[in-house]
Amino acid sequence: MQVIACRVRIQVGLEESGYCGLVLEKLTTSGASIGDTIEIRQGDAVYSGILMPRSQIGSDPAHVVIKIGSGYNLGVRLNATCTIRRIGKSKRTQPSSESADSADESLPSVAILSTGGTIASKVDYQTGAVNPALSARDLYDAVPELRHHANIRAKVLLSKLSENISSDDWTRIARRIAAEIKTGVEGVVVAHGTDTLGLTAAALSFALQNLPVPVVLVGSQRSSDRPSSDAAMNLIGATDLAARADAAEVMVVMHGETGDSYLYAHRATRVRKLHTSRRDAFKSVNTKPLFMVQGVSITELSPPLHRRLKERKLVLRPRFEEKVALLKTYPGMDGRLIDHLVDDGYKGLVLEGTGLGHTPEGIISSLKRASEAGMLLAMTSQCIFGRVDMNVYRTGVELLDIGVIPCEDMLSETALVKMMWVLGNTRSLEAARDNLQSPLVGEFEMRSEYSDYPSIGGE
Numbered sequence: 001m002q003v004i005a006c007r008v009r010i011q012v013g014l015e016e017s018g019y020c021g022l023v024l025e026k027l028t029t030s031g032a033s034i035g036d037t038i039e040i041r042q043g044d045a046v047y048s049g050i051l052m053p054r055s056q057i058g059s060d061p062a063h064v065v066i067k068i069g070s071g072y073n074l075g076v077r078l079n080a081t082c083t084i085r086r087i088g089k090s091k092r093t094q095p096s097s098e099s100a101d102s103a104d105e106s107l108p109s110v111a112i113l114s115t116g117g118t119i120a121s122k123v124d125y126q127t128g129a130v131n132p133a134l135s136a137r138d139l140y141d142a143v144p145e146l147r148h149h150a151n152i153r154a155k156v157l158l159s160k161l162s163e164n165i166s167s168d169d170w171t172r173i174a175r176r177i178a179a180e181i182k183t184g185v186e187g188v189v190v191a192h193g194t195d196t197l198g199l200t201a202a203a204l205s206f207a208l209q210n211l212p213v214p215v216v217l218v219g220s221q222r223s224s225d226r227p228s229s230d231a232a233m234n235l236i237g238a239t240d241l242a243a244r245a246d247a248a249e250v251m252v253v254m255h256g257e258t259g260d261s262y263l264y265a266h267r268a269t270r271v272r273k274l275h276t277s278r279r280d281a282f283k284s285v286n287t288k289p290l291f292m293v294q295g296v297s298i299t300e301l302s303p304p305l306h307r308r309l310k311e312r313k314l315v316l317r318p319r320f321e322e323k324v325a326l327l328k329t330y331p332g333m334d335g336r337l338i339d340h341l342v343d344d345g346y347k348g349l350v351l352e353g354t355g356l357g358h359t360p361e362g363i364i365s366s367l368k369r370a371s372e373a374g375m376l377l378a379m380t381s382q383c384i385f386g387r388v389d390m391n392v393y394r395t396g397v398e399l400l401d402i403g404v405i406p407c408e409d410m411l412s413e414t415a416l417v418k419m420m421w422v423l424g425n426t427r428s429l430e431a432a433r434d435n436l437q438s439p440l441v442g443e444f445e446m447r448s449e450y451s452d453y454p455s456i457g458g459e
Contacts, residue, residue: 018054023062026084027051035090038066041147042082049074063341108186108243108437110150112235113176115192115200143232150243153185162193162219165200167320167420173200174207174318177215181314187214187242191235194219194273194281197252201268202414203320205250205441206421212312216242217268221279230255230279237263237293245291247304248312255279256292267305269414269443272384285384286409287445305442320459321423324348327417329359329384334424335366342369348419348432349375351404352412357381357388358395364402371403376432378405378419380412405436410444418443 019027032038032051040047049066052073063075064084078084146152157176158169177188190198201217208215218238220231250268257280266284275281292299305314309363323346327337341349349370353359356378359367377400379399381388387409390396400406407415419436426432439445 014426019061019064021422022080023061023064023078024029025066026078026082028210030084030086032084032086033090033413036348039085039087040064040066040076040078041085042076042079047074047076048087059120077162083223104151106145107149107151109184110152110187110239110242111177111180111185112152112154112189112191112239113154113173114154114179115165115173115190116162143235145232145236146239149236149241150186153180154241160193160194162200165193165196167203167322169204170200170207170320174204174316177204177208178314178316181211181213184310185213186244187216189235189238189242190215190217192219194221194254198271198273198282198411199413199417200267201250201252201271202372202411202417202443203421205268205443206418207316207318207320209315209317210312211248211250211306211314212307212310214242214245214247216253216265217252220282221255221277230260233260234263240296241265241291241293241298245298245304246300246308247290248306248308249304252282253289253293254282256289258281260347261294263293264289265293267302267442269418269441270411272411274384277322285411286387317425319424320417320420321347322420324350324420324423326350326412326418328352328354329354329363331360332358333363335363337441338366338370342373342375343367343455346375347423348378350378350407350412350415350419350459352382353379353388354382356392357390357406358393358400359399361395364395364398365397367399367404368402374429376405376419376423376429376436377403378407378415378436380407380410382412405433407436408444409445414443 024319030038034051036051036052037048038051047066049068052065052067054063054065062077064078065073066077068074125268130309157173158165160169171454173190177250180188197219204215204217216236216238219339220229220234222229222231234254241251241253245265251265252267252268252271253263256262256264258278264282264284266282267287270284271282272285273281274283288302290300290302290304292301325341325346327349329351338349351359367377379388379390390400390404390406410418422432422435426435
């Protein structure tokens, strides 16, 4: 989830503020600009706060938005008799480019890379704008507690909404992480929007092999201008994990429950966002979390793939094949969807089949054509928990005969990313098939435990 202020271009004037009609007329008369403090009088009611911009999509001519003292935004519906008065001028701040205070040599060094999510951003309370934290000083200002946890080296690598992150961006992020690790940091934190955080995390798991130190991805479900924000706690926990955890793999750190009692660190290839807005939206699927972070305490719940060893030599393989697709099967699915991919030169296809890994009979001939054309085919399940087993029913056996590879208990998104990576780093279809069926970075297990299945609806 991205804070709305990130999606709207903040302007000091009203030209691109998103306001129109009655509201724009009254704001213009008052002389107020975006970021100014205004007072609205409407009958006996009086409202005051910082004037915020409105989204130009779906805006109406009657509402004005202000940020009140609690940090929340308030929408006020105006009428012809109301008055608006400017009572304070905007004091717009700029992100700091200064270096942080002198480093505390007793603290570990951690690199924090921002890719455009709100977690590593500063909120300008004068304007409501969300600015990227460009330096360690900016991060310390936004989350003062960080200065007691690590010496931070911060960099804005990308400024993208997470849904716009591409495989080229995965490559760029992986290369930058490798460069930071070479400088001797104790760990790397990547701040990322939550919508596609799991896919980027999986991509980095394959691109950064034989890691000597942890790489921790972290996001925020609630923006830092809200009292219910999870940004600071998540960022501090991710920094602690990167600095001190006895692990060397890619992990995702987010809230473990809806309150503020603890965080979970999940294996990057086994985690999925399972709720649109809850702070504990991320869950480990078909496995348990690796760590619980509770205050300054880090408790190991499952053994990591590798222990921290700074002398270990990182293997960087950051290439991804773009012409790979993920299709969810459904009743009545038309095989021409697959035919189009074949005709367009796609190299791989991950199917999200029903149940144990099944597809409608109507697309089997198209899948056979795709296999004969040299396309790599794989099967995952639409069921989030459990694993595919294509030997149980006739349809599954037919798909195996065609050459569709069962992905065991791998997440569909992870299977997509892995196929993109496999095809980007192998020279033959046979080698690609072998790699796809081999567990490389803990992305699947050969058997699932019944205890891995969570209670539905539980906290």
